[in-house]
Amino acid sequence: MNRNVLFSKLFTAAIAMIMLTACSSGENEGAEESAGNSSANTVDTKFGEVDVPEEPQRVVALGWGDAETALALGVEPVGASDWLDFGGDGVGPWMEDSYEESPEIIGTMEPDYEQIAALQPDLILDTKSSGDEERYDRLSDIATTVGVPEGADNYLTSMEDQVQMIATALHREDEGEALLQEVDTAFEQAAEENPQFEGQTITVAAYDANGFGAYVEGDSRIDFVRRLGFETKDEIEALAEDSFYVSLSDEQLELLDADLTVVLPIGVDRSQITDNQLYQQIPSVADGRSVVLDSDLSNAFSTGTVPSILWAIDNVTPELAEVLEDEE
Numbered sequence: 001m002n003r004n005v006l007f008s009k010l011f012t013a014a015i016a017m018i019m020l021t022a023c024s025s026g027e028n029e030g031a032e033e034s035a036g037n038s039s040a041n042t043v044d045t046k047f048g049e050v051d052v053p054e055e056p057q058r059v060v061a062l063g064w065g066d067a068e069t070a071l072a073l074g075v076e077p078v079g080a081s082d083w084l085d086f087g088g089d090g091v092g093p094w095m096e097d098s099y100e101e102s103p104e105i106i107g108t109m110e111p112d113y114e115q116i117a118a119l120q121p122d123l124i125l126d127t128k129s130s131g132d133e134e135r136y137d138r139l140s141d142i143a144t145t146v147g148v149p150e151g152a153d154n155y156l157t158s159m160e161d162q163v164q165m166i167a168t169a170l171h172r173e174d175e176g177e178a179l180l181q182e183v184d185t186a187f188e189q190a191a192e193e194n195p196q197f198e199g200q201t202i203t204v205a206a207y208d209a210n211g212f213g214a215y216v217e218g219d220s221r222i223d224f225v226r227r228l229g230f231e232t233k234d235e236i237e238a239l240a241e242d243s244f245y246v247s248l249s250d251e252q253l254e255l256l257d258a259d260l261t262v263v264l265p266i267g268v269d270r271s272q273i274t275d276n277q278l279y280q281q282i283p284s285v286a287d288g289r290s291v292v293l294d295s296d297l298s299n300a301f302s303t304g305t306v307p308s309i310l311w312a313i314d315n316v317t318p319e320l321a322e323v324l325e326d327e328e
Contacts, residue, residue: 039053039054040052040053040054041053041168041169041171041173042168043146043165043168043169044149044150045127045146045147045148045149045150045165046131046147046148046149046150046151046152046153047133047136047140047147050144050145050146050147050169051144052123052144052146052168052169052170052171054171055170055171056075056121056122056123056144056169056170057122058078058119058120058121058122058123059075059076059077059078059121059122059123059124059125059170060077060078060079060080060106060116060119060121060123060124060125060143061077061079061080061081061103061125062079062080062081062106062108062111062116062124062125062126062129062139063081063125063126063127063128063129063148063157063162064081064083064108064128064129064155064303064304065083065128065159065162065303065304065305065308066080066081066125066126066127066128066162066166067080067081067090067091067103067125068091068092068095068303068305068306068307068308069125069162069163069166069305069306070125070166070170071091071095071098071099071307072179072305072306072307073166073167073170073172073175073176073179074172074175075170075172076098076099076100076101076103077103077125078103078104078119078121079103079104079105079106079115079116079119079121080103080104080105080106081105081106081107081108081111082105082108083108083303084299084302084303086299088102089102089103090103090105092296092299092300092303092307092308092311093296093311094300094307094308094310094311095307095308104119109130111135111139113138113139113142116139116142117142121142121143122143122144123143123144123145123146123169123170124139124140124142124143124144124145124146125145125146125166125169126139126145126146126147126148127146127147127148127149127157127161127162127165127166128148128152128155128157128162128304129147129148129155130153130154130155131147131148131152131153131154146165146166146169149161149165153242154242154243154244155244156218156219156243156244158218158220158223159180159183159220159223159304159305159306159309160180162305163176163179163180163306164176164180167179179306180306182306182310183306183309183310186309186310186313187227187228187313190228190313190317191227191228191229194228194229194317194320194321195229196321196324196325197228197229197230197320197321197324198229199229199231200229200230200231200258200259200260200324201230201231201232201233201258201259201260202225202230202231202232202258202259202260202261202262203232203233203236203255203256203257203258203260203261203262204219204221204222204225204232204262204264205248205256205261205262205263205264206245206263206264206265206266207263207264207265207266207268207272207273207276207279208265208266208267208268209267209268210247211247211248211249211250212247212248212253212256212263212279213245213246213247213248214236214239214245214246214248214255214256215244215245216232216236216237216239216240216243216244216245216246217232217237217240218240218244219244219245219304220302220303220304220309221264221301221302221304223304224301224304224309224312224316225262225320228317228320230260233255233258235255236255250278253278253279253281253282254282254283256282256284256285257282257283257284258284258289259284259289259324260284260289260290260291260320260323260324261282261284261285261289261290261291262290262291262293262320263279263290263291263292263293264292264293264298264301264302265292265293265295265298266298270292270294273292274292288323289323289324290323291319291320291323293316293319296315297312297315297316297319300312300315300316301316
């Protein structure tokens with residue numbers, strides 16, 4: 001429902017309530033309280049239901065992708081965390097120039113609570129984070145805080161949950177549904193245009209200073225490739241615990257073998273992966289069925305917000321298709 005229409009209906013309902021109860025000042029007070037409560041939206045979180053009255057005006061977005069999601073819904077956070085060290089306004093190139101006024105950048109794993117309080121927020125978004133209760137309590141002492149949903153500790157909040165929670169908190173539910181529909185349509189079109197993906201196995205790995213690892217079910221990268229038609233490997237999923245990522249020892253690298261192996265460089269140059277002799281020995285790599293994404297593609301693939309996913313569908317999908325086409 002259009003926001004202006006919603007407010008109009010709420011206003012009309014409030015006037016009607018007051019008129020019906022005008023004979024009693026006590027009843028008038030009850031009507032006013034009822035009318036005020038009717039404008040509050042309730043968001044279900046791991047920490048219970050959170051009531052967000054009216055439309056928040058000063059939003060601080062701390063969770064992974066929370067700022068991009070708020071921006072996509074038409075709200076500029078006054079403070080935001082830059083999880084992937086983009087610099088500037090803390091968002092990827094797919095959201096360049098989205099801010100009219102730059103946000104204050106706040107730390108990620110250990111945010112500065114005094115810095116947040118100084119921004120005088122009326123809403124804090126932390127929907128995709130550690131799910132740590134102490135963090136949530138400290139944020140809630142500053143302002144109304146929407147934390148992770150039930151079962152989504154350790155950054156396991158899905159894109160759908162993130163959009164729906166933030167859209168509800170911002171009183172922009174219709175806009176949220178429109179964003180999710182846009183993503184559904186884009187994935188359907190990409191899958192139709194690339195029928196060769198259907199049923200092919202894929203592994204999505206990363207390499208950083210600590211070595212190789214693989215993403216598992218619940219991570220946005222895995223959701224992405226599955227929606228294109230790929231299948232993931234049970235052997236890797238079996239290693240997963242309460243996280244979106246599993247580390248792999250040198251002896252386990254062959255688990256990355258699949259019809260297509262995708263690797264994301266994390267804080268390292270791509271050559272550190274392509275020149276790695278153990279990586280070169282993975283059968284899919286030796287056969288030319290692998291791709292190491294550049295930093296922009298890797299970041300888009302990793303951010304997991306509606307804007308980044310739409311950008312990744314347009315830019316990552318062709319790279320995956322090219323590798324498989326070369327093998328035909």
